[in-house]
Amino acid sequence: MTEKPLILVTNDDGISAPGIRTLISIMNTIGNVVVVAPDSPQSGMGHAITLDSTLYSERVYIDDGPQIEYSCSGTPADCVKLAIRELLDRKPDICVSGINHGSNSSINVIYSGTMSAAIEAGIEGIPAIGFSLLDYTWNANFEPSETYVKKITEQVLNNGLPNGIILNVNIPNILKKAIKGIKICRQAKANWVEEFDKRKSPQGKDYYWLTGKFVNLDGGEDTDEWALEQDYISVVPTQFDLTAHQFIKNLNTWNLND
Template identity: 60%
Template sequence: MTKKQSRPNILVVNDDGITAPGIKNLIEVAQELGNVVVVAPDGPQSGMGHAITIGKPLRFDQVDLYPGVEMYKCSGTPVDCVKLAVNKIFKGKKPDLCVSGVNHGLNNSINVIYSGTMSAAVEGAIEGIPSIGFSLDDFSQQADFSHCKKYIKTISMEVLKHGLPPATLLNVNFPKGDNLKGIKICRQANAKWAEEFDERKDPYERPYYWLTGVFQNNDKGEDTDVWALEHGFVSVVPVQFDLTAHHAIPVLNSWTFDV
């Protein structure tokens, strides 16, 4: 991989696959800011979370989809893509920025746990790379990302300029439509999916199940990502990968463990 010293190196990843419209739009913005290397799954990997491939070989091949862009398709998960990029393409010399997305569909609130888009960005942060995940409230393959681009650019530029606090990354979500009111720094809303499994029958009358559900917001705060998106703002949530419940340590220390 070649490097131009005057421009930052930017790793672009996603979970919707290397041919998804969202990653094309992210690449176009990233090209304005630096030297772009793309490593993305060879097919959709939504909902994979932080899964990695350990039971079968991983493969990645260089492809030529967009002029002037160094691109690789990977047989693995979004997290695999980041690991391979750091170890085999950048060869341990970390990129200056990792951007993931733009995802087709929101990754606000609890969705950050399940998201392959965000897990790729989390892996970037684990590697010590300033990382951002971008998502749009539109699942359509014909989604319009044009209103997102100026926000992607300014947020990425600020991260390149200032860096991020240790062990922290950004989760950025865009409402659908071009009437955006600006950016709000938010916390993750206390919301969850009330899931159901729709039982159906295959042609052999064997049952199978299709996951459905309703998103339930139990958080009435006006400082959350859900509130911001519902009111036309771009939500920016700082995310950490330290899952320790620090507030619970004093509680556990008050218990008596008789062994």
């Protein structure tokens, strides 16, 4: 690629989050950056889009740098849609989402606004990556991941991705140790065992706080959860085609038309 690539940057933690500020800085070393990100946190929004309220976007100036930035009142998926249809003068060469404050490994990918933004780009035929760091704190240390984020992005730009494939990249929270490297993985079979903490408001109405614990049911050593536990970055190729292709033949044996 002779010209600098056009890079769309987004996230779900909000445009001022340290994770996206780090990602913008990295992407500025690779190409021409346009940021379209939520004006407030949108974690756990999944692939929600705005249908019944007004969508706003405005140019913002947060950090010094060559990037062009827009905040958006909508969801992460809204940000990508708006960027492609209204704010960019051409389709971006790549979309990177994150760096998320917290895990999007295994089942978390289903709920993730970070990954939904990347998937929205993938639907539009744009190579896309979602980056997440296993640290939920606002002042998380993204520095150990920067070299890897750049390397993975450059590899996607150089090699491309098949249509419909999006990379889900999760980075271990390394404090005193070094990241060991990168593992190509499958999504672990894991889920949340959820509970609701039921309480009463001063007005006597019931309300609930969602709680629970994360349970890894997968003992495989080729999963994202295993890689992260071993201090590796996990890279899982994901897709938005949810068809269970292996079950189609079996389903055709049912007497559904009799």
